[in-house]
Amino acid sequence: MLPTTVNGTARRGPHRSTSLLPTYLRRIIKPKQMDLEYTFWLMLQLCISPKTAYRHTSYHKQTKNQWARDDPAFVVICCVLVATAATAYCVTFSDGLWHSVLTVASAVLVDFLLVGWAIATAGWFLANRFLRKKNVHSHAIEQHVEWMYAFDVHCNSYFPLFILLYVVQFLLSPLLLWRSFVSAVLSNALYAIALAYYHYLNFLGYSALPFLEHTEVFLWPVAGILLALPFAVLSSFNATRFTLSIYFG
Template sequence: MLPVTHTTAPAGGGGSKRHRSGRYSLFVLWVRRLFKPKQMDFQYTLWTMLQLCISPKTAYRHASYHKQTKNHWARDDPAFVVLCAALVAATATAYCLAFGNGVGRSMLFIVSAVAVDFLALGCGIATLGWGLANRALRRKAQHSHAVEQSVEWMYAFDVHCNAFFPAFLLLAVLQLVLCPVLLTNTFLSTVLSAALWALGLSYYCYLTFLGYSALPFLERTELFLYPIALVVVAAPLAILAGINPTKVALRFWFDYK
């Protein structure tokens, strides 16, 4: 999941083979640990989650230490994904208890929240970031013998998961807590809902920017901040139009009226 460093390969593609081998080995290790909970470091993962909320630069500083000690940027521990999936499932269950109508539809919503909203959508976003970083943001080599580096897909997925966690706390957990206020038919509820969604989406973009800017071989990573400008413009327009994002989300999820 991290950028893998490899020198320009001679004829025969030896460097490329080593690159693929290292990437495959990391993925196999990640999958093996997924089925061995005792090998997951949940304590460190919880610390990382806390840092992503209060000091995200500290969290990515430790990613650099990981690169120095294990020679890859991506996490080889699936604990972060496991905890996020559990949090998504638990929060989806809470929403179903509050707004759901039927056991079958509620079960479908919970599975969809984990499999589609978190994993599938996350893989899609990670793929877009991975492609953009490798195709447009890598620094050009200064000479023909310079070390070539690239962003591995697994690291791009790590970046998404890191950005997803605080945004999810804001747009799902905190929103659920504030629903009695956000669902009232008042101008204040519309302002608070729009501000909450603007903050959550903006923080997601910011953490995504930090994730890619932590890689020393990338440049112009501020591109990942550009969507914040759209959020800043969209939020006041939504308020003026009387659009409450919380009501829109619940209407999409549960046909809330």
């Protein structure tokens, strides 16, 4: 959201983001206050038309006067979906109840939330420290990226990655786990597409903010992914076998 001016100074984004937390957390325990219909629509748009999804971010700013969502439905649904998919993997590949519980908890708390917190914090810091446009007029209100918005961007980017690396990978796992060149190519391509799309959506999320510039830096990891892909294929590295071996041995 745009910070308001108090005593001639701009109120910074992190403070305003913190003020959202009580309402945000309160709505988590009140499912009736969550807009599930809009959330599922947004998830669909992130997969088929991500620019449409971020156009609605601008509408949200106009109506709520903040960029970040005040509805935790997206995070809650993602947690449920990740836990469900991780349970399916555990039923298929795990050999113990306690190990399965730890794997599901790790998928939700570490892979989605903790890693997301770290990525959102890095993006929030990078955007506020280096990418904000300089105010050419002294009377202009200084704008900052809200941390909650940065986390929203991560969540938005994570959902298509979840579809590819949890759902599609699980369905294709009998093929992807073969010890063959074709399986390695398909597995590495799946991971490359998922990770590249994740960073592309990060780019769209930050470029939707009119007070940022040079947001193409969020596309730089895509170049690294494309450069690493041929080496992974030529070395017969199989991303699916490697990932599942970490979780299930």
